[in-house]
Amino acid sequence: MKSPLVLLFDVDGTLIRTDGAGVRAFNRGFFEVMGWENALGTFSAAGMTDMAIAHRVARWFRGSELEPEEMRRVFDRYLELLPAELAAPGGKFRVLEGIQPFLEKYSLRGDILIGLGTGNLEAGARLKLEHGGIADFFKFGGYGSDALNRDELLAVGMARAAAHAGTSILPERVVVIGDTPLDIAAGRAVGAKTLAVATGPFKLGELQAHAPDAAVADFQGAQILESCLEAWL
Known part of the structure; x- marks a missing residue:
């Protein structure tokens, strides 16, 4: 069988x-935690894992990958922001x-x-x-x-x-x-x-x-x- x-x-x-909810939450998370504005605006993240996206953003802004504690803080803030972005008025x-x-x-x-x-x-x-x-x-x-x-x-x-x-x-x-x-x-x-x-x-x-x-x-x-x-x- x-x-x-x-x-x-x-x-x-x-x-x-x-409708971009994840990108908006990530961008806000990166800005609030790391001070990097429009973090995901520099490349296409299609098909990438969230960890790979985070490391690529860090390499773009400072030339090195995120430390584990930095990644935890960015991801925690992203997850806090995501529900509101998903439910944003006028969202598609x-x-x-x-x-x-x-x-x-x-x-x-x-x-x-x-x-x-x-x-x-x-x-x-x-x-x-x-x-x-x-x-x-x-x-x-x-x-x-x-x-x-x-x-x-x-x-x-x-x-x-x-x-x-x-x-x-x-x-x-x-x-x-x-x-x-x-x-x-x-x-x-x-x-x-x-x-x-x-x-x-x-x-x-x-x-x-x-x-x-x-x-x-x-x-x-x-x-x-x-x-x-x-x-x-």
Whole structure:
């Protein structure tokens, strides 16, 4: 009997769009703790882990990475600021089209486990998903608070999936779902299948150029998604 198929979802650009809430909270956190203005305005953070983002900001502003205590203070302030930014009046936070019915359908299946593989801090991911009303679908995951690099946090997520299932799970029974080339590369690095979705900053053709196992425009094309998953089951 095969082990369950594990789906590890990225968060930003894959499940939700926060209308810049995370960037605003990070920018305010960096300014209040470190005095650095518009910290994330110097580069694209798409697909990066929160720890990698923090170190890159520090290298830009002072030429060296954050010390552990500095990072803790920045992250603590970011998490304090995030809820208000998510709920900001006039904000356009949304769960992406097709996600809710997809999660409702596949969470009922005994042969599929749904988790996270995200560069967000675990607490940050939970705040975002709770704001969107979909946090309860995800029982385990690998997070940006677990590792600096995406492939390492995916390995953590895979181990937690196995613990949740109470059985060993081979990498080929894992599907990494994300909206950036970094998601594809990290999934491939851990031996997982990769499903790219063009719901973030990259077009479908740009993602296909990185050779994921499958690529779709969004989660509204249920027939295409279902055919992929059924083939992998």
